[in-house]
Amino acid sequence: MSVQCGDTIRVHYTGKLTDGTQFDSSEGRDPLEFHVGSGMVIPGFDNGVIGMEIGETRVLEIPAKDAYGEKSEDMMVAIPREEFGPDFTANVGEQLMIQLGDGNQIPVTICQIDENTVTLDANPHLAGQDLIFTVTLVEVVVD
Structure with missing residues (x-):
């Protein structure tokens, strides 16, 4: 069962800047749960999980425009x-x-x-930054 737009999923993730600085992680917490395609997460993350299988890990390289946008x-x-x-x-x-x-x-x-x-x-803290997420699909939630 691969992730489709509209699915609710749970993932573990680590987010880093291109210089390797970690800015966020779900390590030690519950997995992040979100509805794919709903805009609950940044666009590059949302699109990057489509097609993943349970247990799969992907590295998502997300340009600033698909993350928090460019600084304005x-x-x-x-x-x-x-x-x-x-x-x-x-x-x-x-x-x-x-x-x-x-x-x-x-x-x-x-x-x-x-x-x-x-x-x-007032720009988002990570505006203008290219981001790298390592994402592992834990579960596709069945309603």
């Missing part, structure tokens, strides 16, 4: 420093959560601080 300058925003209040003490590289107008919160990274502004990067 539109996702960089400079905010007047006074909006952070007088006690603002964060540093470049730190993450903050900001609230959007619709009430949702998103993580941002401080990428620059000067006398007048704090520049925030």
